[in-house]
Amino acid sequence: MEQIINKHYLYPSALFAEKESFWVDTVLGSCVAVCLFDPVTKLGGINHYMLPLWNGNGLASPKFGNIAIEKLIEKMVKNGAIKSRLVAKIFGGADQMASSMKIGDRNIEIAKEILSLHNIPILAENTGGLVGRKLRYETGTGKVLMKFLTKG
Secondary structure (H helix, E strand, O other), rough: OOOOEEEEEOOOOEEEEOOOEEEEEEEEEEOEEEEEEEEEOOOOEEEEEEEOOOOOOOOOOOOOHHHHHHHHHHHHHOOOOHHHHHHEEEEEEOOOOOOOOOOHHHHHHHHHHHHHHHOOOOOEEEEEOOEEEEEEOOOOOOEEEEEEOOOO
């Protein structure tokens, strides 16, 4: 008998973490998604941020990597995850526009910096390159399915 699982689409500038198991789908270009998982409690969460750093002006939104990662950690702990057990997988950060601003690279860099600061190991990564990615994250298992988007 097939298990019915909840589904959620994660838009840019958002994060998602619930106690129930979900398939969370998202599409990334230069944006980055950080997937966190506690293997003991089987709790997972994911964010999708567009820019690396909030500069202090306006709202401290999960549009920014430094805010999105901190907020995701907080929500995971609030749901019952233990911070010292969290592991991460990171995806995205493509340089689709060949821009000199290197938003994708900076998004990847901030993920690695903040995860390192919190002593959260990165178990898997598929970042950079020139094409976007489509992700499906299963929050109850930590499993990620990823495929590259084709141009055209």
